[in-house]
Amino acid sequence: MSLIIQKFGGTSVADLERIRNVAKRVAKTYDQGNDVVVILSAMAGVTDDLIDLASQVSNSPSKRELDVLLSTGEQTTAALLAITLTDMNYPALSLLGHQAKVVTDCTFGDARIIEIGTEYIKDLLEKRNILVVAGFQGCDIKGNITTLGRGGSDTTAVAIASALKADLCEIYTDVDGIYSADPNICEKARKIDKISYDEMLNMASLGAKVLQIRSVGFAKKYNVPVHVRSSFSEEEGTMVVSEDAGMESLIVSAVTHDKDQARITLKRVQDQPGVAAKIFLPIAEAGIIVDMIIQNTRAQGQTDLTFTVPKKDFQAAMEIERKVANEIGAVDVLGDKNIAKVSVVGVGMKNHSGVASIMFNTLSRENINIIMISTSEIRISCAIEEKYTELAVRVLHTAFGLDEED
Numbered sequence: 124m125s126l127i128i129q130k131f132g133g134t135s136v137a138d139l140e141r142i143r144n145v146a147k148r149v150a151k152t153y154d155q156g157n158d159v160v161v162i163l164s165a166m167a168g169v170t171d172d173l174i175d176l177a178s179q180v181s182n183s184p185s186k187r188e189l190d191v192l193l194s195t196g197e198q199t200t201a202a203l204l205a206i207t208l209t210d211m212n213y214p215a216l217s218l219l220g221h222q223a224k225v226v227t228d229c230t231f232g233d234a235r236i237i238e239i240g241t242e243y244i245k246d247l248l249e250k251r252n253i254l255v256v257a258g259f260q261g262c263d264i265k266g267n268i269t270t271l272g273r274g275g276s277d278t279t280a281v282a283i284a285s286a287l288k289a290d291l292c293e294i295y296t297d298v299d300g301i302y303s304a305d306p307n308i309c310e311k312a313r314k315i316d317k318i319s320y321d322e323m324l325n326m327a328s329l330g331a332k333v334l335q336i337r338s339v340g341f342a343k344k345y346n347v348p349v350h351v352r353s354s355f356s357e358e359e360g361t362m363v364v365s366e367d368a369g370m371e372s373l374i375v376s377a378v379t380h381d382k383d384q385a386r387i388t389l390k391r392v393q394d395q396p397g398v399a400a401k402i403f404l405p406i407a408e409a410g411i412i413v414d415m416i417i418q419n420t421r422a423q424g425q426t427d428l429t430f431t432v433p434k435k436d437f438q439a440a441m442e443i444e445r446k447v448a449n450e451i452g453a454v455d456v457l458g459d460k461n462i463a464k465v466s467v468v469g470v471g472m473k474n475h476s477g478v479a480s481i482m483f484n485t486l487s488r489e490n491i492n493i494i495m496i497s498t499s500e501i502r503i504s505c506a507i508e509e510k511y512t513e514l515a516v517r518v519l520h521t522a523f524g525l526d527e528e529d
């Protein structure tokens with residue numbers, strides 16, 4: 124008998140028919156003698172709809188109240204699955220974040236899990252209950268409801284798996300595993316049978332949203348075996364595990380993309396010590412994460428400084444920089460929300476030269492202009508116009524020999 128955590132994402136619980144399918148899968152695992160804890164997302168689209176509702180009543184809704192609102196999506200699915208299972212004569216109980224003792228810090232909208240109290244859950248499991256936990260939510264030490272950032276149910280699942288020392292954490296989603304590129308835009312993407320935590324961390328940090336990055340960090344830290352697989356088939360998916368000697372280490376192992384990028388340029392900034400600090404300090408104080416940065420030198424001791432932020436923070440960042448531009452005498456602040464980042468990723472890149480030139484050549488052959496570049500020893504990223512994202516992913520996938528043979 125094993126303890127198995129099963130997490131089902133938004134498309135897997137998008138309607139009542141799918142919730143019934145989830146119930147059957149959970150029941151089957153339980154009938155095999157396993158203990159089961161289920162983690163659910165909200166129905167597909169519901170979190171976006173709730174954000175939209177809030178934005179209709181306020182331009183800047185209180186982050187605390189937004190979390191109270193957003194957590195209702197997961198509350199709904201957890202209750203519906205528990206009702207369905209009970210109707211099938213299974214002893215199921217739904218638990219909200221605070222009932223499952225998911226304690227977080229108090230960063231509304233992007234809270235981090237501090238600890239998970241397991242006594243209550245263990246007691247319920249010993250009595251052979253099936254537990255259905257609302258993902259994506261927790262509570263801070265004052266009892267406020269918090270949420271864990273978009274895609275956060277993955278993190279709830281892995282965190283609960285590690286707290287309970289589960290034998291396996293299954294992530295059921297709408298694709299049948301982790302691929303060498305998003306299979307929804309690159310039909311020649313290759314399914315990866317086994318991937319290391321580190322490689323998956325890279326991919327998640329560069330836009331592969333199949334797993335929320337924090338969930339991978341958790342899995343790595345606590346060595347939780349994660350199986351990403353489809354909720355619509357019985358096929359084996361991808362195992363995310365610690366590195367083993369038998370793993371292939373390709374020069375480029377995946378191509379990722381991230382459309383959640385926006386660009387801000389400060390024109391004609393004085394090229395002097397301290398100026399960059401004045402530009403980035405208020406952005407950091409507002410909790411906005413800057414990704415790529417470039418500085419072009421111009422004549423007369425002036426430079427243009429360009430950086431990217433997540434799309435959701437674009438307006439706030441623009442307002443901040445308009446004020447900064449006034450203070451430091453920059454000539455203008457320009458913004459562009461229609462950009463995306465494509466990256467080639469691979470730990471094998473460390474010992475190889477020439478990856479960058481293949482990437483730049485491939486993009487130029489398609490007439491795709493590179494707006495910004497950033498590199499590390501295990502990845503190269505280019506910001507491009509958003510409309511070319513899909514094309515760029517496909518041609519890079521081919522150029523680096525990753526295409527699945529027909």
Ligand code: ADP
Pocket residue numbers: 131132133134135164274295296297298300301302303304305306307326330331332333334
């Ligand atoms: P869920 O709602 O189940 O959490 P998500 O939409 O968050 O599902 O994540 C699954 C999606 O991740 C897939 O539909 C796919 O479009 C996307 N994705 C991006 N990159 C990859 C990749 N490399 N491998 C698999 N899926 C990917």
Ligand code: ASP
Pocket residue numbers: 132133164165170171196258259272273274275276277
């Ligand atoms: N419902 C949340 C979201 O859409 C959390 C999740 O699905 O993991 O981001």
Ligand code: MG
Pocket residue numbers: 132274277332333334335
């Ligand atoms: Mg997700």
